[in-house]
Amino acid sequence: MINQGRSLELFFIDGRPDGMLTAEVFNWTGHVLRVPRTQIIDGLARPEAGHTGVYVLIGEREGEALAYIGEAEDMRSRLKEHVIRKDWWEYAVLVTSASNNLHKAHVKYLESRLVEIARNVSATPLENGNTPPRSSLSEAAISNMEGFLETLMMVLPAIRVDMFLQKSRSPDIKNGGSASDPVGLEFEFSMPRHGLKATAILSSGELIVKAGSEARAAWIGDRKNNTHYFKLYDELVTSGVLIDHGQHRKFTKDYAFSSPSAAAAIVAGRSANGRTCWQLKSDGRTYAEWEEALIAAANGTEP
Structure with a gap:
């Protein structure tokens, strides 16, 4: 519908x-x-x-x-x-x-x-x-x-009352997505040095990190200048969206973020540029490269 x-x-x-x-x-x-x-x-x-x-x-x-x-x-x-x-x-x-x-x-x-x-x-x-x-x-x-x-x-x-806004939701996947119809495109963010990986789906303007994705075990970033992301990380731990999982934490349910950088920050446990951290699972392009190609295609030009 x-x-x-x-x-x-x-x-x-x-x-x-x-x-x-x-x-x-x-x-x-x-x-x-x-x-x-x-x-x-x-x-x-x-x-x-x-x-x-x-x-x-x-x-x-x-x-x-x-x-x-x-x-x-x-x-x-x-x-x-x-x-x-x-x-x-x-x-x-x-x-x-x-x-x-x-x-x-x-x-x-x-x-x-x-x-x-x-x-x-x-x-x-x-x-x-x-x-x-x-x-x-x-x-x-x-x-x-x-x-x-x-x-x-x-x-x-x-009117800025977000306390009833459900961020845990299932993505609206439609045939895996495409460049012209990005709903359902799958992205990955991996940190091999720390042995963790997260997967996300683009759906209705949100990046939905999938249940089972891994995140750093604790927030290691600047708590003073990244108050919003730190508080969000803490909220997800408190609410049970992120739970202990060996050396990492694990998402217990699909969770929607309003930007790739917000999603990347929670996974990395610090501020991160989500446009370069997230990569298309299909061809390895970064979110930024995919986005630029999409804009170029809409304008009828090459990126």
């Missing part, structure tokens, strides 16, 4: 990209409001803050990412409590219905599912205790809520 494009409308309420914003999708009943804690008074004054919905608090505690997921019939009152009792969160994301037609059972179901998804992804620890039980809904209502969630999972990463 071909994925269809979707149109997302973002409204920056005060004209600043780091300020309050709303997000809506055509033909979707949901409404999302993101509010920095520094603007929480203004955010709680908005009409949607008084609606029934679910919310996510996002921030850090002692330098580590942390989130809390909740639901309320009056989110304004609930968030006022969190302002007093929780000092770690930096911004809140409120999810409601534009027409305020979500009721208590709906939002309890959504809360439970969001906690389930966040814990399955394991990108951000939750302050929540046990996963709340799903509310009892009719078969039709469950279908509606799952459809609501599907669109919400597209909206949240667009």
Whole structure:
């Protein structure tokens, strides 16, 4: 099935990209409001803050990412409590219905599912205790809520909420790929000196390192200047995506990276140029050489 494009409308309420914003999708009943804690008074004054919905608090505690997921019939009152009792969160994301037609059972179901998804992804620890039980809904209502969630999972990463974004996935392989249709092209990254090898598939603009691929046993790179990659390596170890495997670590599942260099850094345990580290399994060309040839072919010229 071909994925269809979707149109997302973002409204920056005060004209600043780091300020309050709303997000809506055509033909979707949901409404999302993101509010920095520094603007929480203004955010709680908005009409949607008084609606029934679910919310996510996002921030850090002692330098580590942390989130809390909740639901309320009056989110304004609930968030006022969190302002007093929780000092770690930096911004809140409120999810409601534009027409305020979500009721208590709906939002309890959504809360439970969001906690389930966040814990399955394991990108951000939750302050929540046990996963709340799903509310009892009719078969039709469950279908509606799952459809609501599907669109919400597209909206949240667009407003920089990545904690629900599943990076462990199976590649969309289609006949092994080709130069003109690269989906499914297979790349390898080997470090003979250290006896490790990783394999990855290009799929939907991501490089998916395959389960069974090896990575260095520990991060040996600069932790100060490569904070993002070091934290990602640590997260993958903590979540069980990377496990001990003799002298190395091993990927337990397929994992998607947004760039070849991010994938290479995790495999190498340090910053690495993924465009030269990854090589086509079919002919040994580097990712950079393959990419340049692809661009040249599109322009009708030789590389």
